[in-house]
Amino acid sequence: MHPVFAQLQREIGESLKGLDAAQTQLRPKSQPEKWSIQQVMEHLLLTYAYSVQAFEARLERGAPTKARPNFPMRAVQFVVLTVGFMPKGRMAPAMVTPPACGVPLSGDALVLQADEALIRLDELACKAEGLFGRGRSISHQILGPLSVPQWRRFQLVHGKHHLKQVRAIRLAHGIYRVTILRGGVVRLRPRGLRSPGDIAACSAGGLRRPPSRAGGSARHFYGRYVGCRTCD
Secondary structure, three states: OOHHHHHHHHHHHHHHOOOOOOHHHOOOOOOOOOOOHHHHHHHHHHHHHHHHHHHHHHHHHOOOOOOOOOHHHHHHHHHHHHHOOOOOOOOOOHHHOOOOOOOOOOHHHHHHHHHHHHHHHHHHHHHHHHHHOOOOOEEEOOOEEEOHHHHHHHHHHHHHHHHHHHHHHHHHOOOEEEEEEHHHOEEEEEOOOOOOOOEOOOOOOOOOOOHHHOOOOEEEEOOEOOOOOOOO
């Protein structure tokens, strides 16, 4: 698997580790109308399915798209692909909007579905890159025509954006320890709270944290999630 997809696959697994089918139904405490953890993952799965369809259709034609991005598309490509920032507040297109309710699935079940989808997408991306090269070849509904490397980059940036939401929901319900390793790798492990007054740090480092907690190659923060200027 390409390293970009392998990184995304790894971060999905870490973010959903240990969740049962009841916990994946958790939503942000302050905004219960927002998506649950399962809905966030179902949204990602729908985007992978859409991407697979786009790649299969273009590969069937046997030629890259001749479309060229307009200025708004170039602007969004710069923000998302170059800067690595997903604009907030956009409504998801209907075709990648998760259902309001469905059969509750555990974190492991959602990880398995994501693994299968990413493996298929990786196969198609490698095939398309071999056939079309590294130039713009397949169009995205919003970003416009993208190269295969740009498609991979989009999936990683988009996935990270939503996995932050998953981690924030977990922290909001106060039952996990966050370990932030060097290089930005985040691991979550079940852990009881030390005290209600402790302040947790989110994966983006957006919260105040006691300096005495820092040290070594990793930083451990315990307690309840009180909001984050980066993730909220």
